Amino acid sequence: MDNRPIGVFDSGMGGLTTVRALAKQMPAEDIVYFGDTGRVPYGSRSQETIVRYARQDVAFLRTFDLKAVVIACGTVSSAALGVISAEQDIPIFGVVGPTALRAAQVTRNNKIGLVATAATVRTGAYERIMRHANPMAEITSLACPLFVPLVENGRTQPGDILIETVVREYLTPLKEKGIDTLVLGCTHYPLLKDVIGNFMGPEVMLLDSGAEVVRQVAERLSASGQEADPEREGRCRWYVSDSTEGFQNLASLFLGRPVTEPVEQISIEDY
Numbered sequence: 001m002d003n004r005p006i007g008v009f010d011s012g013m014g015g016l017t018t019v020r021a022l023a024k025q026m027p028a029e030d031i032v033y034f035g036d037t038g039r040v041p042y043g044s045r046s047q048e049t050i051v052r053y054a055r056q057d058v059a060f061l062r063t064f065d066l067k068a069v070v071i072a073c074g075t076v077s078s079a080a081l082g083v084i085s086a087e088q089d090i091p092i093f094g095v096v097g098p099t100a101l102r103a104a105q106v107t108r109n110n111k112i113g114l115v116a117t118a119a120t121v122r123t124g125a126y127e128r129i130m131r132h133a134n135p136m137a138e139i140t141s142l143a144c145p146l147f148v149p150l151v152e153n154g155r156t157q158p159g160d161i162l163i164e165t166v167v168r169e170y171l172t173p174l175k176e177k178g179i180d181t182l183v184l185g186c187t188h189y190p191l192l193k194d195v196i197g198n199f200m201g202p203e204v205m206l207l208d209s210g211a212e213v214v215r216q217v218a219e220r221l222s223a224s225g226q227e228a229d230p231e232r233e234g235r236c237r238w239y240v241s242d243s244t245e246g247f248q249n250l251a252s253l254f255l256g257r258p259v260t261e262p263v264e265q266i267s268i269e270d271y
């Protein structure tokens, strides 16, 4: 048993979809969340900058006595997981590996789509793992840079003409390819599951990267006997690098529950 918290970070708010999955599957775990809201987005930045930011994000989280860190960001997981893992002495989980493996396993026609930020697509990290796990896989990757700002502006619901138009524009080539599995390779995208699902149709399986990493974290903590005491109720602590104003409202959207805990602003450049 290990009641130390799990650290979770993202470039901003998208990682809260992973926290939502974590809290659902492992309700006894304490979570310390850092959202780099002052420097979001990461998805349009260089590898070098993403690695530098990720090191600072982890350095801040490690000021807490953590048992593991979850990189709840497709971009950081793609660009910096190897570097960060090599530098840290606790388990570091990224969203790419478990999601890519599952996509490679569940596809029936070997036609897989990936939607993510430009940085994630550029690294080829998802494709490498999927190809290795399933050499027959035919993978089509697409950067969808407009999804993140639309999600952050609450344009996520079916019937919203703006998001429906953008989804149709981006995803038509994937639909024409006849994919049967679509990886939502960015932690903002689970909020678009309904709109994307309606457009792609019920025969296309959508894989949410947050949910997949949570499955892996649960398995690992259970195997090492490091789960929190099941009798306790997990607590969340929230930290951001920009003003805390509006955090609670937007965070509620991502978490699917009201956020009542306090949120604190920190100076990430100090780490």
Ligand code: DGL
Pocket: 010, 011, 012, 014, 015, 040, 041, 042, 043, 044, 072, 073, 074, 075, 076, 117, 120, 148, 185, 186, 187, 188
């Ligand atoms: N959280 C990022 C991801 O999952 C999306 C937002 C950004 O570009 O920073 O890739």
